[in-house]
Amino acid sequence: MTRQEYNITAYTENQIGLLNRIAIIFSRRKINIESLNTSPSEIDGIHRFNIVMHETEEVVRKIAKQIEKQVEVLKVYYNTNQEVIWQEMALYKVPTDIIAEKASVERLLREHGARAVVIRKDYTVFETTGHREETDTLIKVLQPYGLIEFVRSARIAIIKHSDGFNRKLREFERTEPGSEVVENEFLNRRDEVFEM
Template sequence: MEKQEFTITLYTENSVGLIGRISGIFSRRKINIESLNTSPSEVEGIHRFTILINETEEVVRKLCRQLEKQIDILKAYFNTDDEIVWQEQALYKVPTKVVTEKVYVERLLRQYGASTVVIREDYIVFETAGHREEIDRLTEELNKYGLIEFVRGARIAIIKSSAGIHEKVLEFEKREPSHEIVENEYLDKRDDVFTM
């Protein structure tokens, strides 16, 4: 099987140390993470990880099964680029003089839908969103005109055929209703029992 890009979407609980455990699974399998984004999901209390890797489908399938065994991971999906709607975001710092004196640069920024974030006497910061190839092309062009700084954000993606995580959470709650959560438990060292 040939390697290709896969976007892995994880729905997780928001727990401390989870990102370390997730990256540990990738490290043990010698899989490089090309891009990683985490944010709250559409369901309160559930976070969403979007991870981009380059691997074979067989390896990705096994990886997702391994990830779902983690106690804090509710669901793991993997998709090819044609199964998702995705974007990356980028910021560009360009000398003000170049933008004001070179009409081509201004047209180029408009062509790529770049919007102004900061205007200073010595530089202007623009932002744009798009596919990696578009961001790479704009970066290459701006390099010809003295691009000062560039940063790209991680991939964000929505699965085309997904109904989100709402239904799965409701289904899970019906099967295994949650117990009342007790916070701030601590170990009483005198008698080695948990107290509240």
């Protein structure tokens, strides 16, 4: 099986210690997390983790199962980059005097979709969003103009073919409780992952 970038999306309760337990799942298997973002989701009180890793689908499936076994985790999905819409944000700090002298820099920034967020006498901070390759290209463009500092956010992603977890949760809340206990059969079939 070939390795590629996968996005794991986990809907969770916001509990202390959960991030540590998820990190342990990766460290035990000696798998590097390329990017990790956690934020509130569209559902009040539910948080959303977005984890990026470079692995085979088999390994990603096992990791997703392990994460979903955590008590506070409600649902986990995994997708390739082609199955999600994703962005990263980047900030670039450059000397204001050099930027002010070079009119071509303004044109270059427009070409890369960057905008000024802070302008001071000593430095200017530009911001842009895009894929990793796009933000990396702007680093190369700004290096000759005295790039002072650069930082990039973790990836945020939305699954393309998804009705959202909100609808799934509302359906679950409407169902009557059964008398027998049913084990969670997450990811038994690949197509279930994309249903949401």
